[in-house]
Amino acid sequence: MRNTSKTMPLTAGVRNYLLQCVAKAGAKPERIMSEMQLCAKFGVSRITVRRAIQTLEQSKQLIRLPGRQGAFTNPELAMAVTFIVGILCLDGTRNYFNTARAEILTGFMGALRNVNCDFEFLNLNLNGNLSVAQEIENMALDGLFWITPSESRIDDINELLQRQYPVVIMDSIYDTESRKPNGNTILRDYEFHAAQYARLMWQRQLQRVVWLGSYNISAKRFQKEMRKHGTDLPRKFFIDTEAEIPEKLPRLLTSETADAIICTGGTERYNCLLQTLEAQGNRKNIPIFMAKNHLTSKLQKKYSQWKIEITPSYYDCKALGRSAGQRMAEFLQGKITSFPSCVVPVTKKSKEE
Numbered sequence: 001m002r003n004t005s006k007t008m009p010l011t012a013g014v015r016n017y018l019l020q021c022v023a024k025a026g027a028k029p030e031r032i033m034s035e036m037q038l039c040a041k042f043g044v045s046r047i048t049v050r051r052a053i054q055t056l057e058q059s060k061q062l063i064r065l066p067g068r069q070g071a072f073t074n075p076e077l078a079m080a081v082t083f084i085v086g087i088l089c090l091d092g093t094r095n096y097f098n099t100a101r102a103e104i105l106t107g108f109m110g111a112l113r114n115v116n117c118d119f120e121f122l123n124l125n126l127n128g129n130l131s132v133a134q135e136i137e138n139m140a141l142d143g144l145f146w147i148t149p150s151e152s153r154i155d156d157i158n159e160l161l162q163r164q165y166p167v168v169i170m171d172s173i174y175d176t177e178s179r180k181p182n183g184n185t186i187l188r189d190y191e192f193h194a195a196q197y198a199r200l201m202w203q204r205q206l207q208r209v210v211w212l213g214s215y216n217i218s219a220k221r222f223q224k225e226m227r228k229h230g231t232d233l234p235r236k237f238f239i240d241t242e243a244e245i246p247e248k249l250p251r252l253l254t255s256e257t258a259d260a261i262i263c264t265g266g267t268e269r270y271n272c273l274l275q276t277l278e279a280q281g282n283r284k285n286i287p288i289f290m291a292k293n294h295l296t297s298k299l300q301k302k303y304s305q306w307k308i309e310i311t312p313s314y315y316d317c318k319a320l321g322r323s324a325g326q327r328m329a330e331f332l333q334g335k336i337t338s339f340p341s342c343v344v345p346v347t348k349k350s351k352e353e
Contacts, residue, residue, distance in 0.1 A: 013125050013135060014042050014052035020084055020140035022061050022073045023118065029065060029072035041138055043129035083117035083142040083332050091150040092124035092132070099294065100317050101147050104170055107318035108145055111325025115332055117142070132156035133163065143331050145324060148172050149181075157181045164338060166331035168324045171341075173317065174265070176216040185341035186324045188315055192346045194218040197262055197289065198225030200311065206260040206287070207231045210252050211238045212245065212273060213264030222262075242272040249276050253286070262289045270295065274303055320344050 021032055033041065038049045053071055056062040062071040087105070089095050097105065109119065120141070124132060133156055136144060143166040149157060160167050161182050169185040172178040176190045198221075201209050209226070211219050215238045226233050237258070239248050252258045263273050270290070277288075288306060290296040291313045300308045323344045330336045 011044075011048050011052040011055070012123075013130075013138060014038055014044065014049055015055060016120075016122075017042075017138055017140050018052065018056055019061065020120070022056075022078055023084060024082075024140070025073035025075070025078035027075050027078070029063065029075055030078075031068075031070050031072050032062065034070060083115060084120055084140070085112070085117050085143045085145060085328060085332075086120050086122045086136070086139060086141040088122050088124070088144065088146045088149070090148060091153055092122070092146075093126065094123065095121050097147075100173055103317035104147055104173075104321035104324070107321025107323075108170075108325040108328070109321075110318070111322045112329055112332075115329050117332065131159065133159040133165070136160065137163070137165065142166065143168070143328050145328060146170070151179045154179050154181055161338065166328075166337075168327050168331070170320060170324050173315070173320070176218055177214060180341065183338055183341055184327070186320055186327070187341055187343045188320060189343050189346050190216075190218045191221040193291070193313070193315070194221040195225050197311070198222050198229060200289070201226065201231075201260065202229040204260075204287075208256060208258045209233065209237065209260045209262060210249065210258045211262050211264070212249075212269055213238075213262075214240050218264070242266075242268045245269070245272045246276050246279075249273070250280055253280065258286070260287050260289065265291060265293070265296075267295065270299055274299070274306070277306060315346060 018032060021030070035046055035049045035053070038044075038052075039046055042049070053062060057064070057071065060074055061077055063074045065072055087095070089097065089101060120139075122139070124135060126132075130138070132153065144160075145168050146153075146157065147170045149169060157167065157169060158181055161184060167184055169181050171180060171185050171187045173188050180187075201207070209231075211222060211233075213219060215235070219238050223233050223238070236248070237252065237256070239245055249261075261273070263269060273288070285307055288308045289311050290299070290308060292310045293313065296308070296310055300310055323342075327336070327339055330339075
């Protein structure tokens, strides 16, 4: 699902807030804020507020009552929803869900199935006069789930945390080195996968293993686990960037007699690896280990001349989403006002998958 719009019109923030008021309203008409109150709340002109109200009057979401001032929620469209949870993704200006993020969202919603709540997919309005944190607070939400936020939004998230806003963040499932919020964050267990790779190398009696990927927490854990199994891999066996592969990998394959390659992923890294090996042409029996995903399965079929082996990914996106949903349920039920960021352990089911 894509929404490539980068900003929303100023009326959208007011309109969305009023729609939330209608959704939460009960069986009797409820007066909304006055025009001046809405102007102050959203930092917009009276004309902007009037346009938002008029739009909702035209759609019958808001009504006027004879002899009474102001606009009211329409009981015929009110849903008496107990809770409304907002959903944001990446930088907050678009909703784009790849397979992994969709599975996270599925697990999140599943964990809240017994909680009376609805979900609102949001787009931030970066043209307004308010900060991102203020804009979110004005949305009349009971909670916010921010999936793999861009690093450009971490300061905004930290501002929400300072205000004790009920936000749950799903950290990047690919980048171990991405900047993290100060709390309320669900983290993938990056180290488990690295430890399993080391165990597999030991079982296969592979000792001179080249690691393609950032020298991050996963790479360091792999190096540590290999050392436990009696193999001390020097730093030069870890090639951090795609640009270094064409120069460094051939040298490791020849002078250092590397006997296996672990490629940690990313389309550019995969392509650079395979192009470099094609140019070499003499090491087609070297095993290449890649984590299971839709791309590596295709590469295995396309480059059948190479010994590409697909390993389990060792993480369950739905389990990550469920953990986030459980935290959100605690927010909605008033059990917590914040929580320390936590790593979701790999479950037995995840290992089997």
